[in-house]
Amino acid sequence: EAQVTQNPRYLITVTGKKLTVTCSQNMNHEYMSWYRQDPGLGLRQIYYSMNVEVTDKGDVPEGYKVSRKEKRNFPLILESPSPNQTSLYFCASRKSGANVLTFGAGSRLTVL
Amino acid sequence: GIQVEQSPPDLILQEGANSTLRCNFSDSVNNLQWFHQNPWGQLINLFYIPSGTKQNGRLSATTVATERYSLLYISSSQTTDSGVYFCAVAFYNQGGKLIFGQGTELSVKP
Secondary structure, eight states, X not given: OOOEEEEOSEEEEOTTOOEEXXXXXXXXXXXXXXXXXXXXXXXXXXXXXXXXXXXXXXXXXXXXXXXXXXXXXXXXXXXXXXXXXXXXXXXXXXXXXXXXXXXOOOXXXXXX | OOOEEEEOXXXXXXXXXXXXXXXXXXXXXXXXXEEEEOTXXXXXXXXXXXXXXXXETTEEEEEEGGGTEEEEEEOSOOGGGOEEEEEEEEEGGGTTOEEEOOOEEEEEEO
């Protein structure tokens, strides 16, 4: 089944403890992206990647890192999480030149 | 700055009622999509509709690109239609990045 898989789906952590949210897609998509969703704000783009080894900042990149060493994987790294990074995170992908994004199921992160 | 505004922010319906959700955007777009986020948080793409009209069962959408708005129609609503509806657009001068509105939260009561 064609899909975008995120892990973990739920995580409660503490301030300053490094964590990684993994994202993997099995559709051979070139473009991948991370969004965060907060009440009243919709979804905002954190980082995106046009292809392997090509990444760029979105609208809210502060406090996050990404890497794209393989086409299928696009992990989101929080080096030192803070409570304002408590949010629902979505990974998404699409074929280069395509119009429709496929979203993962979301990862709910709580930072205490 | 670039704006994507959805209305109404909240909507409560009785099962069987019809509704119209609106999305206004501030610049020319080359991509417009409607999404439904179900109560479990999953985002489902409903329509890709940068212009014109499309229908899928009880749902239909119309985008009038020249007037910078899109409408999502839900007819004969069901409780399973509950959730948040998002409009997302990509502007020509923004490299294809999808920008989301704040969403309309729909609750359909039995």
